[in-house]
Amino acid sequence: MKVAVLGATGAVGQRFVQMLHKHPWFEISVLTGKASVGKKYGEAVNWRIESPLPEDVAEIEVQPTDLSSLKGVDLIFSALPSSEAKVIEPEIMKANIPLVSNASALRMEPLVPLIIPDVNPDHLALIEVQRAEGLGPAATDPNCTTTMAVLPMKPLHDKYRVRKVNVCSYQALSGAGYPGVPSYDIVDNLIPYIPSEEEKLVRESRKLLGKFNGETVEMANFQVQATCVRVPVLDGHLVALHLEFDEEVDVDEAKRALSNYVSEPQRMGLPTAPERPIVVREEPNRPQPRYDRWAGEGMSVTVGRVRKGSSKDSLLLLTLGHNTVRGAAGQAILLAELMRAKGYI
Amino acid sequence: MKVAVLGATGAVGQRFVQMLHKHPWFEISVLTGKASVGKKYGEAVNWRIESPLPEDVAEIEVQPTDLSSLKGVDLIFSALPSSEAKVIEPEIMKANIPLVSNASALRMEPLVPLIIPDVNPDHLALIEVQRAEGLGPAATDPNCTTTMAVLPMKPLHDKYRVRKVNVCSYQALSGAGYPGVPSYDIVDNLIPYIPSEEEKLVRESRKLLGKFNGETVEMANFQVQATCVRVPVLDGHLVALHLEFDEEVDVDEAKRALSNYVSEPQRMGLPTAPERPIVVREEPNRPQPRYDRWAGEGMSVTVGRVRKGSSKDSLLLLTLGHNTVRGAAGQAILLAELMRAKGYI
């Protein structure tokens, strides 16, 4: 399938390019940008990925982000900033070009499924509702921090029903895009505010763990409180979860539920699916960004310090994942794989 | 008053030396150490304070940490590691030499007051109970993270009664002492575990906000859940508090309660007391360690992002303070000032 990446020069766009380059199903056909339109990608991009920019991709000419650039494309990945996504993504839906977006613009639209492929693959059925309206197919994946929180919440919610969750995040620099956070602001410092991040976590987690009733997604009704902080780490969001459940929790049972968890991507053997979506570590001082962000080639979330809280129905843990792989481009690619495997695209 | 500093070469010990050097009431008379006994302090210490080591202090010969070194001293400050404090501090209490300790050894002892001078100065009356037993006077100040959390909890607890608090910390490197955290472990990384820190926070906060009934301190009965993480910041602990109260909370009223809060150290005009123990900032992205750790010359705690949680009785905020000043040496010195002003020493 010929694919386009919208917003291909940014931090997430670069990660799409890197992960799509050797993909068995997808072939990069169109890369779009803004200031860099008309340049070769290799000249337009300030390549910030740990492995070198593939030479053939470097030769692709950057196109403007509009429908005319997207003719003949079989699938679109969007890594656009929200303001641009708001304009073009609805047009793409009307043009019936398959879209998988990592942008926040459409995530909360009732017609658009918000998917973590290993959490709520059944929500993809919303695409049939889109089809009835002559739209799509389109799907979105959530904010990076939401992903790190919700993936381990899923098996626990299945077992004990989450009632409330207190979330504190320790978020990496690449999550702010590129150039992102000025170095002078973050050396020997923290920034305890990330615009809209806490709100996204609150609403997206409730949609992700909500129930698709055949027509729409009913939001899960647990409470979420969040504090999001930027820290001087390159990649890998660490998230502390203080969970309260409807039922009493057993720590060992919870750990087993986490480490044994598999879902459709694993059962279908999708190319980008990690063997285990959730890795549980027993060392007292893990997960750590530098040592755990590449678990499952960046697609696994690592959970550690699973322990009792101050009441029987409470559980505390830390979760960590690579924010531009599992938290963005990698998850969007996995979502596209799932859509194709299930015949939606 | 002639004072001794026990454990004077460590990170907190150095801060004691710096702050005591120009103190109007106290004069450094004895410095103790372990490996460095017999050396001049200037040769023994790897001075890591931002201002130069005072030359006269550099000439003091380091003594062993035992009672014989402490003869003729009017007041002892302890910056010992817990294991050493457990041995010598009870001996000091028996020898009736006034002791103010930043070590954790005696903090939870029923006979020993655990004090934040601007929070629970009335608990000092426990010293009368000590006296009846022929001990002391001795007092302790809490763990650094506990201090950052409890100082802003105090006016809110007075007003709304804390029922539960979820705490996540972002703790600076100097909190681990010196040499402390190896650089290879923390560049581009976080360490999501600080031994005993979460337990200290749980128990110390309940003693600090407990009630002295004339004989003993009755622990406050709120719940505390904590996750403590080391981050690559030099000084200044940032702490996220997600508070639940018995009563409905009004954000503006809460802010006023925080910023108007004063206590005995302020009313008595103690030399090390900050004008305002709690500074409230309105900017969306504060407090930040590098810009706020020196508020009130390192003795104020800065609170920001005071906001509603997911229910009426819930309040979220961030608090930050200098961990070796307000969180350790500075607070211990303020405590000694309070003890003297109230006639306990």
Place this chain on the structure above:
Amino acid sequence: MKVAVLGATGAVGQRFVQMLHKHPWFEISVLTGKASVGKKYGEAVNWRIESPLPEDVAEIEVQPTDLSSLKGVDLIFSALPSSEAKVIEPEIMKANIPLVSNASALRMEPLVPLIIPDVNPDHLALIEVQRAEGLGPAATDPNCTTTMAVLPMKPLHDKYRVRKVNVCSYQALSGAGYPGVPSYDIVDNLIPYIPSEEEKLVRESRKLLGKFNGETVEMANFQVQATCVRVPVLDGHLVALHLEFDEEVDVDEAKRALSNYVSEPQRMGLPTAPERPIVVREEPNRPQPRYDRWAGEGMSVTVGRVRKGSSKDSLLLLTLGHNTVRGAAGQAILLAELMRAKGYI
């Protein structure tokens, strides 16, 4: 004297504002900017200085950087980017408003003195040549790295005549302005290239140590080779100098020449002059940015590890100074003080 600061919202501009705020001779009257024209300074600036923005300065309305904004001003400090300075600074010279510029635009102009006040104050006499042409008075101070290198070279050049110098720099983030270096580029990394920096060092050092012959400055004729590298340090440029001289060097004599060095600013007791422009340290591991950048309130350069090279006429040392104080705003203010004290403005 009423002063203007051109480019007041940038990293150097902010330092000017901070240092001028309490200055005994100068009073901030006009602040200019570009995107922020018409806003109050407090709203326009992203204040990145360690002490709070003075409230009265925050109220000043930002003006455009043109002559009409500068009427009635007695002295102009320029912290403009080079491209803007090239346009406005010659106009200011023609308008005969006294100008002290930290921009690079005019530094190498034959009519304009390039001055380190404690190195070549006599070059100020070039202003008389300007006057004869109906221009000025205007003077410039050099690039930050050049300053750190040339200040300690001066007494050594006087004594032994520099023949060649190999320079390697370790330059702080604030030297790149604000927002400057993206954090993702410099955490766990170095950037071994700073555009134009090496060329500035080569030509400016030869002008600074050149000879004013009554009409023009004859460049000193030593060779300079430089490699400039950006490192993850907030403030303080460290510079390694490998010096070769015409004459044999004695290490102890060289150290004495460095630490005893004083010049006109010291003799005149100018307000911003440090007592000692060069501080020599004997510890094997100094100077270090975090511990030495504030020497002499940021106006002293700290020299360490003075040692023999591989031949008799060779000397190796490290020098460090605060790049936005001694290396930019502070030095420009000291230069203005010198110009006033000598009657040039």
Place this chain on the structure above:
Amino acid sequence: MKVAVLGATGAVGQRFVQMLHKHPWFEISVLTGKASVGKKYGEAVNWRIESPLPEDVAEIEVQPTDLSSLKGVDLIFSALPSSEAKVIEPEIMKANIPLVSNASALRMEPLVPLIIPDVNPDHLALIEVQRAEGLGPAATDPNCTTTMAVLPMKPLHDKYRVRKVNVCSYQALSGAGYPGVPSYDIVDNLIPYIPSEEEKLVRESRKLLGKFNGETVEMANFQVQATCVRVPVLDGHLVALHLEFDEEVDVDEAKRALSNYVSEPQRMGLPTAPERPIVVREEPNRPQPRYDRWAGEGMSVTVGRVRKGSSKDSLLLLTLGHNTVRGAAGQAILLAELMRAKGYI
């Protein structure tokens, strides 16, 4: 071949273990330590390598570093601290167990070859001199910074004869071992002194580029001046070289000599030999530690910014390599491969 790693729990020791684990010729048989003797390696080591500790190695019991532990071993790699190496390595030579050491103890011994396999493989013939004395075979590889400097010096020395070199280093944290540099010393800071490092660079570079005359190595007689600085980077030493030659230098010719350079390890196709020992980059801002340290799987040195100095016979460049791979364990393994391929072991 059954191999032992002496000092296996340190930073370089761990790198040996990781690189030897899948080696086609060598099999880890003995691991030695000091405080950890008797423990399983997995429990003894604080594993700081980016990939997980191999499970079978984790089970190996740590032995004391003495001859009795080394019976039956075919080859010994030493990652010992110098003080320990001084004692045991001469004993190993007498016992005629093949030794490849990364320790500094024997490097300058006349009987012991100091080898960069791609620079001076012919010096291995010194082993025949050893044999005549009943010693060895033993060989050493140089200090990490020396390696980064000398590898690119080799083809330039061949072509133009080095007369003098000024070296400034920007050295990574892992070079100080583990725990190494305390984090509080290096966040927002630099340490401009690394004990003995400059002296090693001076003497080792002259031995490496010296001439083996059949009996001994005649030192090359160029001058070396060095300043070595520790910077807050995890891995990868960056080194600035300011070279002076006997002959006039052509930049393009020099670049070709560098990028075309191959030596015996390449010609023999040794398993750990990189295809190109020297990678030349043309971008103005490379090499950078984070992006270039893994060139050639950590075995290539990356050279950039090759440019003219201030005279015809002068050339400036930057060189960078992974300090624990090319600069230590990887190079020692390559050296062992060379020794075996040439029949010395």
